[in-house]
Amino acid sequence: MKRRTISAALTSAPAAWVRGVDNARRTSPASPRPWPIGIRPTPLTFDDQCASEARRQVEEIRQELSRTRRRLRNFQLDMVTTLVAAVEAKDLHAGRHSANVAFYADRLIRPFRLSVRQVDVIRTAAILHDVGKIGIPDAILTKPGPLSPDEWQVVKQHPLTGAAILRSAACLQRELPMVLHHHEWYEGGGYPDGLCGEKIPFGARILQVADAIDAMFSPRSYKCSYSVDRVCSELLHGRGVQFDPVVADVAVSWLNRSPGEVTAPPPARKFQTMQHRR
């Protein structure tokens, strides 16, 4: 009797398993694997194996392409950053200007809840924004006194020169419009194109304010470093004229909230984009 029970169980088990598989297929038709993990009712066909191998190779190529793109972007970023360093080495006033602008831009964009990619593009553009100054003759770039109107015209070419430099770097095309338009004024009247309002790329409006904040905090031969109160007052004065009113408000609010961040020496303002060196 006992032997008959065991025998019946052995013969009915496979049938029960097949019924279970059928039920699983019926109850979850969208499931890609209706059978238990590790068990497959039929062996892989030659076509299945070829398809699996092809998928593996495509994934490997995709990953290698992604690594190559990152290496190329880092290389191009290094190349342009070297040009920025060359400009800053020539101009004693420039000092750590690019790194400071990247620091201020980073603080200004926080309330806007941008994607990681958008933040990275704006921070990179902040570092590169004055790369076009490489085209300004030393006599003008390092002139201690005020510039003549003709010399100003030469200086005003630097966004165009910067854009021309970035145009040859395929991986820096998103940063290009911000570099090109970082001296446009919100109400118009800036350069090079006299754009106004929201026609100015958002990142360029951020750079405009960040650039001005660093200029006001940096001592020059003809002026001292401004106090936080004076910088706030200037930002409010230029609100809606030179500066995007929303960005200016964000800047004033941040400066009033965290004055210690700008009065402290900035050794920690080392720049590195999110994607750089990954």
Ligand SMILES: [Fe+2]
């Ligand atoms: Fe500039």
